[in-house]
Amino acid sequence: MRKKSTPPTGAKRKLKTLPSEFETFEDAKTKRTQLIRRLTKLDTPVSRALARELAACRKESRCGSGACPVCNRAFRRRLASEVQRVRPAAFEVICISLIPESGRVEVFDLPAFDLQLWVSSRRRALQRALPSEALLVCGVDISFNTFENGDPHWCFHLYGFVLLPKGWGVQNRSKLRRIRAELERRCPPVPKHRRIGAEKVLTVGALDSENFDGAVLYAHKGGFYRRSRYAYTRKNTGKRSTNVKPQAVPRLAALELSIFLARYRLGSRLILIGFRRHGSRFDRFTLRRERDFQSSQNDG
């Protein structure tokens, strides 16, 4: 069931409404119960320990595990309401989606992948690529990718929002092209020869700032999918192309991912530029904006 919206009071701006497709608390609980069952069945020392940790997650003492769907949902809501509280009153926004070249990890190699190190290096790369006045809220999405049911691998994918001062001109195509070129240079996406068909490895587009507060929930995903890419022939042109079908991650791989995520604190998949996070609690942290916008006239 969706929670009722809370009217903004004083300095505290709560997220006014949750998008209708945002997962419910019950959805998250169901996912957690299923995960506990599968981890118990896997029956390794690590999976049993994680199952116990998740089973002990209660309202009065949340587990805060990076693998817990219930805690992740609370983290996402906190993130969205904090971003809304500290963001500038007037801004323009660009949505970016980028699959970095370094974001491919072979299946069952997750234990050797250092998420923290990767996130810090991608943060530095994004900071170099974006205009100095930009603020960024970006998350790391992880998917299990296949092509024609072969070549299975994990794909670490950046998805987020760049906030720029009002009047910056996000509708200006040449400005967007410049940002795109800088991203290609500083945070290289999967190179052409390794792309599969029409795979989009970098998209940069303007977003209506009115939609930002709800959209920011999706910078930190709540679920992980298998992106199953397949080739087909276009009916109208006869050209070969590829498409993606989202499916559930295979069971054993999903457990590998949960065990991997449990090694990190909730929030480790988040990249912030121009915002600082205070407090270690995943559901009570606060954000502070580190700098003002240069050209905003009505900065809240």
Ligand SMILES: [Zn+2]
């Ligand atoms: Zn939990």
